[in-house]
Amino acid sequence: MREITYRQALNEALKEEMERDSSVFLLGEDIAIYGGAYGVTVDLWKKYGDARVLDTPISENAIVGVGLGAALTGMRPVAEIMYIDFIGLCMEQLNNQVAKIRYMFGGKCKVPFTLRTEGGAGRTLGAHHSQSLESWLMHIPGIKVVMPSTPSDAKGLLKSSIREDNPVVFIEHKMLYNIKGEVPEGEYTVPIGVADIKRTGKDVTVLTYSRMYHFCMEAAGILEKEGIDIEVVDLRTLLPLDMETILKSVRKTNRVIIVEEDCKTGGTGAEIGMKITEEAFDWLDAPVVRVAGADVPMPKSPVLEKLAIPDTKRICDAARKILNK
Amino acid sequence: MREITYRQALNEALKEEMERDSSVFLLGEDIAIYGGAYGVTVDLWKKYGDARVLDTPISENAIVGVGLGAALTGMRPVAEIMYIDFIGLCMEQLNNQVAKIRYMFGGKCKVPFTLRTEGGAGRTLGAHHSQSLESWLMHIPGIKVVMPSTPSDAKGLLKSSIREDNPVVFIEHKMLYNIKGEVPEGEYTVPIGVADIKRTGKDVTVLTYSRMYHFCMEAAGILEKEGIDIEVVDLRTLLPLDMETILKSVRKTNRVIIVEEDCKTGGTGAEIGMKITEEAFDWLDAPVVRVAGADVPMPKSPVLEKLAIPDTKRICDAARKILNK
Amino acid sequence: MKTDRDTATRLLTQMMQIRQFEDKIMELLAKNIAEGGSHLYAGMEAVAVGAISVLRNDDYITSTHRGHGHAIAKDGDLNALMAEILGKKTGVCKGKGGSLHLADVSKGNLGANGIVAGSLGIATGAGLSVKNRKSGQVIVCFFGDGATNNGIFFECLNMASLWKLPVVYVCENNLYGMSVSVERACAVQDLTKKAVAFDMKSDCVDGQDVLAVRDTVAKWVDYARNGEGPSFIVANTYRYYGHSRSDPRAYRTREEEKFWRERDPIKIFSNRMVEQAILSAEDVKEVEESVTKSIEEAVDFAMKSPFPEPEELYTDLYA
Amino acid sequence: MKTDRDTATRLLTQMMQIRQFEDKIMELLAKNIAEGGSHLYAGMEAVAVGAISVLRNDDYITSTHRGHGHAIAKDGDLNALMAEILGKKTGVCKGKGGSLHLADVSKGNLGANGIVAGSLGIATGAGLSVKNRKSGQVIVCFFGDGATNNGIFFECLNMASLWKLPVVYVCENNLYGMSVSVERACAVQDLTKKAVAFDMKSDCVDGQDVLAVRDTVAKWVDYARNGEGPSFIVANTYRYYGHSRSDPRAYRTREEEKFWRERDPIKIFSNRMVEQAILSAEDVKEVEESVTKSIEEAVDFAMKSPFPEPEELYTDLYA
C-alpha cells in the first residue's frame, strides 16, 4: 500500500470532504495562503478560494463562535485553532455554546462542526506551544474528542468527524505530521468512538493515543525481547471512550498501564483508570498504572522537555514493574 | 460561638485582609456599588472607594490579565469572576499566564493573586449558570484550587489565599452563601492544602467538598441510624490534594466513596480516585466509588436539575452498596 | 415606512404581549412559581418589536440573557415560551433551556444566551453561512451596552466588516450592564464610535419609538440584504425592572426611572396611532384585552403542563 | 529631543546588538544549534530601541513572541538572553522560558509571550498597580498588528482609557500577522482608528526612524507620567525574516522586502548621525565591531553553558 505522511493524510481528508459536500468549508488563522502553521491545509486555498478556505484574524473565540453559527444554519465548518495552547481563548464558546446548544434547545438543532487543533511537546517551543489539554475536553459533554496516531486513522477519522452531526474536537500532534504510514487509496472512513488494538499481547494492556502510541510500540519491541508481551490499544477517541474494547483487553491481561502525554494530575488517565477500576476491579491483578507528563508547565530546555513527558524507558519500566520483572 | 453566613464570613475575610494590607484590592463585575452578584463584597466599596474596590467592564479575560499584571508589580489583587461558567473566557490568561509565568521566568517573580468565583447548581439557572468546572483547574500546575464548604473554612481559607504568594482559584458555591455556621471572632486562618475530617467514622471514607459536603453529612445522619458509620473528609483544597489525610482514612476504612457535583467524566473524582487506587490499592476492599453529576449540560427544569447532581439518597445507596448492606 | 392598520395592530399586539408576559413573570417569580433568574424586557419592547418587524420569516435573530422580548417578536409561541420558563416538558426547548436559553431555530431564533456577548459569534457565523449559501437572509444580532466591552464583540464586528456579512448588530443601550453604568464601563459614551474601529456603518435610534426603530433597522437590513455589509445600531432604551429580582437598583435613581417610564414605548406608540387615526382607542383596548387573555392562557398552559420525565435528562445531547 | 553623541552611540549600539543577535540566531537555527521557534526582530530595531530609550530604569515593558529586541533594549544581558534561547541553565529564565518567554522582572521587562496579545492584560494591570501605588512609573506595551484583532486587546484598551492608566500601547505594524496581511485581517487599515472606540489618544510614527520613534514615544510617556492617561501608537515597520524559519514568505513579494530593506533603520540612523557629525564613520564602525564581539561572546557563553539539571524540572513552580 502507498505510504503518505500524517499531514498529507489530513490534507486528503479535507480535500475529499470538500469535494464531496459543498457545505464543508475551512476557517482559521494562516490556513489559506500559508497552508496552515503545520501545512495541513496546503494548496486547498488555491483550489477553493476565499469562500471555502478562509484566513481569519487572530480571534480565537470568534472563530469558534462563527463556526457554530455557520453549523447551525446549514454549513459544515471545519475550524482550525493553531495550537491547543490557545484553546483557553475559546473555551467559553466551545464549552458553553458549541457543546451545550443542542441540549439546551431540546434537541432542536444540530451542530456539524469540526474543530481541528494540534498539541503536544517535542519541539522545545516552551510552555505556550507544547501543551496537551485533551482532558479539559473530555469533561465537556456534548462534544466528541478524537486524537489519531497514524496517517490512516488521521484520514479516516477526520472524514468521519466532518460528516458527524455533532461537534468534534480533532486533535493532531505536532510531532506526527511528518511520520509516514500506509493509507489506502480511495474512500474509507474510521468510526469515531472505536479503539483499535494495534498490537495484541497477553501480559499487560497498554492504553494510549496520539504520539504516545508510537512510544508504546517502541517499548513493545524492546519488551518483546525480554519475553514481555504487551497489548497496545490505541484509544483514538477519548470521548466517548470505547469501554468495550478496553474492558475486553483488561479481562484478558489483568494489568493496565495508561500512557498519556498530558500533565498527570487531572489528566485523561485519571478518568480512564477510574472507569476501569470501577468496571473491572476484580479483574485487576495490580492497580492501574499511569505513565504521564510531569505536573509542570512545559520547560523550554530540550533536556527538561524530554523529562517532562513519558519516554520509552519509562513505559518499559512500568511494564516490568507491574509484572514484577 | 457566634453564627454568621458563608457570605458574611467571606465578606469579613476580604475586609480584614484589606485592612491588614494596603496592597490588597478587589476587582470584578458589579462588586462595587452592587456588592457582587451574590453579595460577597457588599459595603466594601463604601468603605474603600474605587481605588480598592473596582467595578470592571464585562471583560473576563482582561480581568484576569490585569489581576496578574498588578500581582507581578507589587499589588495583591483579588478578582471576582461572577460565575465559574464564564471561566472559559479567561482560561487563556489563567492557564497560560497566571499559572505558568513564575515557572517560565525561572522563579524570578511571584504571583500573589486570588481569583474568586462561584459555581454549582441548585437555582435552576440553566446550563450557563450552574456548572462545576473545578476539574479543569486541578489540571493546571502552578495554581492552587480551594473550595470551602462551611462559613468558618470559607473565611479562614480566603484569608490564607489572599496571603499566598501563589495564584489561588477560590471557588464558592451559590447554594452555600446563605448557610450559617460558627465562625470565631477575630483573627484566624485555615491552611491551604489540608483536608478536614469533619466526621470520623469507621466503615467508609467519604471524600467530598463544597456543597456536597452538606449532603454527605445528611447522609451520615441517615446511615448512622442503620448502623453505618461513615467518615466524612472535607477536602477543602483540590490542588494540592492532601493525600496524607486521605490515605490515612482509607487505610482505616478500606472503602472510599467520592461525592462530587461536577460531571462525572473527567471530573475531580477521577483524579482523586486514581490517586487512591495507585497509592492504596492493597488497602481497598472494593473499588473506589464515584457519586457524581450526570454527563450533561445542566438542564433548566427543576426536576431534571435535581437528578443531574448527587443527592442524599444516592450517597446513602452508594454507602449501603459498598458495604453490601 | 408607512404604518397601516394591520401593521399598527401587529406592532401594538407584540409590544403588549411582551409587556404583559414580563409583568406576569415578575408575578410568578414573586410567588415562587417561576424559579431561577429571569431578566425582564419590560420597557424595551419597541426595540425587539420594531427591529424584528422588518425581517422576513426566514431571517435570523440572536438574542441575549434578556431574551423574552426577542423570542416573542420572532413569532414565538407564548404557551411554549411560558412553559419553557417554568421548565416544563411543553416548553419550546422541552424545559431544558429555560429563560436564558429560549430558542426556536425553526423560526429563525438562534437563541437567547446566558453569556453576555455569547451570541455574537453565532450571529456572525450565520452571516457567513448566508453569504456562502447566497440565501439572501439577514441576521439581526441583539446585545446590550455591557456586551460591547467583551472581547468577542470586537472580534466579531471586525470579521463581519472585513467579510461584508449581512448582519445588523443592534445594541440595546439601557444605560447599565447589571449595575455598572455605561459611564463607568465604557471609555466612550457614544457607543457608535466602537464601529469606527472596524469602518462599520453605524446609526443611533430612539429605542422607545417603535416606528423609528423600524425605519432605522429597515434601512440597514436592506443594506445587508443588498450585500453591502454589516451595520451597528445603538438603540437607546431602558429596562423597567431591576437586573434580576433581588436587585435593589441602588445604582440608579427613582427620578431616572420615572423619566423613562414617561417615555413608555407602548404609550408613545398607541397614543400616536390614535392621534393619527390609524387605530381607535377601542382598537387599542381590544388589543390589550386579547393580549391579556393570551397571556393568561399561556400561564394556564404552562402551569398545567407536566415537567419532563426523568429519562429526559440524558436525551438530546448528541444527534 | 536633541541627540548627543552618547545617546547616539547607545541607540546605535542597541540596534546593532539586536540585528546581530537575530542574524546569529538565524545562523544557529539553520545549524540546528538553536532548537524550537524564534521569531526574529531584525528590521524592526528602531521601534524597541527608540521607545525604550525614553524610559526610566524602573519603568515596565511587556513584549511579544517577537521579543528579543525588546529584551535587549530593556537593558538585557546578551549572554543570559542567548543562553535562554538555547535552553541553558545560565539563561535569564534558567532555560525554562526560551525565546518566547524572555523576561527579567528585576529590569522591568515583564516578559515576552507565546500568546498573541497575551501581554496586554499584564501591561494594563501593571498600569493599574502603578496608579494605585502612585509610583510614577510608566508601562510601554508592545504588540503586533495581528494582536489588535484579539478580544483582550480591546478589553484592555477600554479599561486603560476608562481608568486613565499610565500605559503606552505600541503597535508594531509590520503589515502581517504571520501570513495574513493587515488588509486581510483588519477591517480598518489605519489602525489608529481602533483607539477611537475608547476615546484614547493615538499617534502614528515611522518605525524605521529611531529618532522619530523616540520623540513620539517620549511625548506619550510624559503624558502617561503626568497622569493624563494611556495612548495608542502605531509604528510602521517590517520584519526582514519570515515569520519563522520554515516560512517561504509566499504572502509577500520580494519587491516589497527590497523596498523595506532600503529603509533599514540602522542605515538610516547611522547615515544621519554621520551627516550631522554627531558620530563619525569610524565611530559607527567601532560600535559595529564591539557589538560583533559581544554577540560572539554571548554565543560562546551560551554554548558553553550547561543545560539545567534534571531536578530543575520541578523547581520554580510555586513560591
Ligand SMILES: Cc1ncc(C[n+]2csc(CCOP(=O)(O)OP(=O)(O)O)c2C)c(N)n1
Ligand atoms: C460573560 C458574562 N459576564 C457576566 C455575566 C453576568 N451578567 C449577566 S447580564 C449582565 C449585564 C449585561 O449588561 P448588558 O449587556 O448591558 O445587557 P442588559 O442586561 O442591560 O440588557 C451581566 C454582567 C454574564 N452572564 N456573562
Ligand SMILES: Cc1ncc(C[n+]2csc(CCOP(=O)(O)OP(=O)(O)O)c2C)c(N)n1
Ligand atoms: C492567540 C494566538 N493565536 C495565534 C498564535 C500564532 N501566531 C504566533 S505569531 C502570530 C502572528 C502575530 O502577528 P502580529 O501580532 O502582527 O505580530 P508579528 O508576528 O507580526 O510581530 C500568530 C498568528 C499565537 N501565538 N497566539
Ligand SMILES: [Mg+2]
Ligand atoms: Mg445594558
Ligand SMILES: [Mg+2]
Ligand atoms: Mg505583524
